[in-house]
Structure formats: C-alpha cells, structure tokens
Amino acid sequence: KVCFCDTNGELGTKTLSELQSKYGEGNAMFQTCDVSLQQPMENLFKKVKETFGCLDIVCNNAGIGGEVYPLWEKTIDVNLKGTTRGTLLALEHMRTDKGGKGGVIINISSAAGLNVNPLSPVYSATKAGIIALTRSLAMNSEVKSAGVRLNVVCPAFVDTDLIKEINDDNCLDVQKASKFIEMIGVVSKEVVVDCFMELVRDVNQNGAVVKCSKMDGTQYTSIEVKPVT
Ligand SMILES: NC(=O)C1=CN([C@@H]2O[C@H](COP(=O)(O)OP(=O)(O)OC[C@H]3O[C@@H](n4cnc5c(N)ncnc54)[C@H](O)[C@@H]3O)[C@@H](O)[C@H]2O)C=CC1
Numbered sequence: 001k002v003c004f005c006d007t008n009g010e011l012g013t014k015t016l017s018e019l020q021s022k023y024g025e026g027n028a029m030f031q032t033c034d035v036s037l038q039q040p041m042e043n044l045f046k047k048v049k050e051t052f053g054c055l056d057i058v059c060n061n062a063g064i065g066g067e068v069y070p071l072w073e074k075t076i077d078v079n080l081k082g083t084t085r086g087t088l089l090a091l092e093h094m095r096t097d098k099g100g101k102g103g104v105i106i107n108i109s110s111a112a113g114l115n116v117n118p119l120s121p122v123y124s125a126t127k128a129g130i131i132a133l134t135r136s137l138a139m140n141s142e143v144k145s146a147g148v149r150l151n152v153v154c155p156a157f158v159d160t161d162l163i164k165e166i167n168d169d170n171c172l173d174v175q176k177a178s179k180f181i182e183m184i185g186v187v188s189k190e191v192v193v194d195c196f197m198e199l200v201r202d203v204n205q206n207g208a209v210v211k212c213s214k215m216d217g218t219q220y221t222s223i224e225v226k227p228v229t
Pocket residue numbers: 005006007008033034035036061062063064078082108109110111154155156157158159160161162163
C-alpha cells in the first residue's frame with residue numbers, strides 16, 4: 001500500500017490511476033499537499049494512518065532548485081524544511097514509544113550535499129542539511145530504541161524533469177552546468193530506486209549515506225562518528 005503527495009495535482013492523479021490499475025484501487029492513495037506547510041502535512045500523515053493502519057516506510061523526496069530571491073528561500077522551505085517536517089512527522093507516527101510499529105525513513109539528498117557545488121550553492125546547502133538531519137536522528141539512541149531507522153540517498157544527476165529545467169533561476173551558470181552534467185553523466189531512475197530499496201530492506205542499515213552516480217556507481221560513504229555519551 002502506498003500514499004504519495006505532490007503539489008502537482010494533475011500529475012499525481014495520473015500516477016494514482018496507473019498505480020491503482022496495477023495494484024488495486026485500495027492500495028494507492030494520492031493527496032495534493034505542499035511539504036512546506038505544517039497543517040496539511042499533519043493532516044496527511046493522520047489520514048494515512050487512519051486509512052492504512054500504520055506507516056512502515058516514509059520517503060521525503062520533494063525537491064526544487066532556486067538560487068535567486070525569492071526562489072532561494074523557497075528552496076530552503078521545500079528541500080530542507082519540507083524534509084525536516086516530513087521526517088519529524090514520520091517519527092511521531094512510527095516510533096514504538098509513541099504507539100507506532102517502527103520502520104524506516106529514507107530521505108533524498110543529492111551528491112551536491114556531499115560535495116561542493118559552486119553552480120547551485122543554496123540547493124547544495126539544503127542537501128547537506130538533509131544529510132546532517134538524517135544522520136543525526138539515526139544516531140539518536142532514543143530514536144534507535146523506538147525502532148526507526150533513517151538513511152539518506154545522494155544521487156548525482158538523474159534522468160528526471162529537474163535536470164531538464166536547469167535555468168538562470170536555479171543555476172548560476174547554465175552553460176557550465178551542461179558541461180558538468182556531460183562530464184558526470186546521468187544515472188537512470190532505476191539505479192536510484194534499487195539503492196532506495198536496498199536501504200529499506202537491509203535492517204542493518206541505519207544512518208547510511210549512499211551516493212549513486214553514473215560515473216562512480218553506488219557507493220556507501222563512511223564518515224567517522226564520535227559517540228555522544
Ligand atoms: N534529478 C536529479 O538530477 C537529482 C534529483 N535529486 C533529488 O531528487 C528528488 C526528486 O527530484 P526529481 O524527481 O529529480 O525532480 P522532479 O522535478 O521531476 O520531481 C520533483 C517533484 O517534487 C514536487 N514538488 C516540488 N515542490 C513541492 C512541494 N512544496 N510539496 C510537494 N511536492 C513538491 C514536484 O511537483 C515534482 O513532482 C529531489 O529532492 C531532488 O533534489 C537529487 C539528486 C539528483
């Protein structure tokens with residue numbers, strides 16, 4: 001069973017029909033929702049719990065690019081604040097000490113959050129924030145005891161609409177970006193999905209940061225963690 005949300009109602013409804021004809025009407029749900037708004041997101045999580053009984057897997061995926069005012073503020077609202085909101089609401093509903101059944105949260109960051117990205121610094125900052133948020137919560141002993149794992153996927157360029165829409169609003173130098181994309185290469189959506197599924201299925205993965213790129217394939221990064229006593 002799956003519920004997904006998007007601000008694009010038309011695309012969401014089309015995808016919902018496809019999922020329902022493949023998996024059955026009762027097994028897929030779509031809600032138009034903006035991840036940057038608290039009340040609609042709270043309502044959505046409540047609705048999913050009422051409809052499906054519990055939440056086992058939550059993916060915070062919504063993301064945009066924007067480097068000039070006011071778009072750079074929206075980029076932080078959607079990417080960093082939206083992912084933080086989705087993560088904290090997911091924890092509220094999944095933690096065993098709050099009546100949930102435990103589960104896994106997968107956040108979608110970017111290779112731009114692991115590396116410097118002079119062509120989209122605000123986007124990069126939001127993605128670095130997502131990595132820090134996810135790893136920090138994954139290492140929190142109370143979250144661990146409450147049965148929730150958190151992992152983060154950091155794709156380099158992926159074959160989606162986002163990279164077809166690179167322009168002067170979301171990139172500081174479009175020409176340099178095209179050359180950069182040509183050099184790094186573009187990975188298929190399937191590679192990212194495989195990586196996502198591995199992090200869902202492997203119960204030993206908690207706090208994992210996985211980069212997927214055409215150039216280097218799928219790599220688990222290792223960042224030293226000093227345990228907090
Ligand atoms: N395409 C790429 O090269 C890469 C993408 N990513 C990340 O992957 C995630 C998915 O992006 P793509 O599928 O590539 O882009 P996309 O533009 O095709 O899809 C993003 C989706 O997010 C939705 N969205 C935007 N703002 C929203 C909001 N406030 N609330 C709810 N939904 C909203 C859009 O309507 C769209 O359907 C993003 O977080 C992106 O930053 C990460 C690395 C590389």
